[in-house]
C-alpha cells in the first residue's frame with residue numbers, strides 16, 4: 473500500500489519538547505522513571521495525594537498501552553485499526569481541543585472497547601494552574617467527550633501533561649495541591665513506566681521499536697506511553713506483533729488500579745479518599 477502518510481507534527485511539538493527537557497522527562501528510561509524530588513528508589517517517603525498508577529508501581533510483567541495527545545487524524549484511526557487487528561485494548565488520554573475536532577474517532581475508541589482518560593483541554597501543565605483553571609481544563613474536556621459520544625461518559629483517569637507535578641523537579645507542595653484537587657474530584661492520576669522516546673529529537677522508529685521490544689522481552693514494559701509521532705506510528709506494527717510473540721499480558725489501567733487498591737474503580741470513588 474506504499475508508504476504510510478506522514479503524521480503531522482503537533483504545532484507546539486518543539487515547545488513541548490523543550491518543556492519536556494526542562495522538566496527532565498528526556499531522562500526517563502524503562503523502569504527508572506525519575507519521580508520529582510525522589511530519584512529512583514524513592515518511593516520511600518512518596519506520598520500519594522491522589523490514587524493512581526505511579527512509576528514505582530509493580531505492573532510488569534503485565535503491559536498497559538496508553539496513547540497521549542489524541543485523537544489526531546493521521547494517528548488515532550491507524551492505531552485503532554492496528555489494535556483491532558491484534559485484538560489489543562488501550563487507554564487513550566484525550567485532549568479536549570482535539571476531541572472537538574474529531575468526535576467520530578472518540579466514538580470509535582469507546583465503541584471498540586478502549587478506555588478514555590483526560591489529558592486536559594489544551595495540554596496544560598497542571599502545576600502551573602490555579603484550582604479554577606485546573607477544573608476548567610478537566611471539565612471542558614469531559615464536556616467535549618460527552619458531546620462527542622452523545623451521552624455522559626465520566627473520565628476518571630487523568631494523565632497530567634508532562635507528568636507535572638509528579639515527574640520532573642516540581643516542589644512537593646505542588647503535588648499536594650494538585651493531588652488534592654484531583655482526589656476531591658474523584659480522579660485517578662495515571663503516570664507511566666516506560667518512555668518510548670517517541671518524541672525525542674531525531675527519533676527513529678527502529679530505535680523506538682528496539683527499545684520497546686527489548687523491554688517486552690525482559691518483561692519490564694509496564695505502563696507504556698506513546699505519542700502521535702511518525703516515529704511511534706512506524707514502530708507500532710512491530711511492537712504489536714512482539715506483544716503477541718512474547719505472550720505479554722495486556723491489561724487496562726482500571727484493572728491495575730483495582731489490583732493496587734483492592735477494589736474496583738467505581739467502589740474506590742465512592743469510598744473515603746486516601747490521605748485525608
Ligand SMILES: [Zn+2]
Pocket residue numbers: 540541591595633634
Ligand atoms: Zn501529552
